[in-house]
């Protein structure tokens with residue numbers, strides 16, 4: 001497709017979408033705008049955008065597609081500004097916000113003016129933020145949810161799907177209420193729980209100086225999302241507040257029940273509690289991307305000598321296998337540790353196994 005695409009908010013998601021659109025539609029012009037001039041200049045220097053503008057209006061007036069990828073409270077403000085801006089006939093406005101109910105309410109004045117707004121939410125991302133973390137493959141095979149407003153017809157939906165076809169995501173239309181209930185449960189609520197686990201561990205670390213070192217393994221993994229952008233999560237929590245309050249009330253009751261099982265030393269109920277969770281979790285699809293992206297870990301039992309990490313990563317680099325994270329698990333005092341490398345896809349991990357089996361004699365484990 002050809003035309004001008006304005007991306008407002010040149011962070012992780014805006015940058016990744018810019019890369020996807022440019023790859024699929026090389027003749028389109030990608031214009032970037034961000035209140036953070038440093039981030040905007042970086043997007044330009046990295047070649048993520050073709051042009052930068054100094055004001056929202058300057059970019060909006062010439063855009064055929066406007067993508068708002070800012071924290072959700074800002075998205076509402078930007079929609080108000082766009083409502084009062086002279087836009088091109090036929091422009092499509094979409095967003096990438098993690099909440100949809102309040103944003104779709106804010107879209108009504110735009111629809112009443114005949115401007116097409118299609119709510120959007122790519123269900124993939126990372127705890128990292130900023131344009132330097134953006135990647136073309138971020139949304140591959142992930143769900144991308146749309147909440148079209150009344151002003152969006154089939155033609156506009158098709159046009160937006162074409163613009164975004166380079167994401168290689170699976171498009172899905174859902175009503176805003178259902179969107180917020182679903183994401184509240186499987187994305188927003190887990191973020192609150194991850195943050196609360198870290199808070200409890202922090203309190204406990206004052207009493208137990210070893211805690212920081214022991215928390216370096218599994219605890220670090222299950223709380224990874226607590227390292228996400230706090231501004232973004234403050235906004236999401238405020239916008240999806242009713243859904244989250246209801247879930248947290250249920251969670252409080254469930255935790256009371258767990259306390260009761262422990263006090264009563266009720267082995268059978270405790271067994272069922274863990275077993276039901278295991279059965280449901282084990283049945284979840286493993287190969288598709290969910291709301292919280294999966295990372296595929298490979299454990300490598302490495303000997304203790306300097307330069308071991310660079311040796312292993314060099315083998316992977318030779319085969320052009322990209323990794324997303326690397327760390328040492330220090331679970332025992334007497335051994336150097338296990339090297340854990342995370343990959344974004346199961347295929348990358350399989351290639352890494354083949355490569356390391358060929359080039360080293362280290363034991364490899366997959367969880």
Ligand SMILES: NC(=O)C1=CN([C@@H]2O[C@H](COP(=O)(O)OP(=O)(O)OC[C@H]3O[C@@H](n4cnc5c(N)ncnc54)[C@H](O)[C@@H]3O)[C@@H](O)[C@H]2O)C=CC1
Nearest residue numbers: 009011012013034035036069070071097098125126129130
């Ligand atoms: N991070 C993630 O994994 C995912 C995030 N989202 C949603 O996408 C949106 C963007 O998230 P990220 O890219 O991760 O955030 P980010 O923090 O990487 O980027 C946001 C950018 O928006 C800019 N910005 C803030 N207010 C602005 C304004 N008024 N005008 C112009 N620019 C402004 C910031 O300076 C920043 O560069 C959020 O609404 C978030 O809920 C959706 C899916 C995944």
Ligand SMILES: O=C(O)C(=O)Cc1ccc(O)cc1
Nearest residue numbers: 098124125126127291292293
């Ligand atoms: O980093 C992670 O695992 C995430 O949870 C990414 C994410 C953040 C916000 C979303 O609305 C969707 C996905």
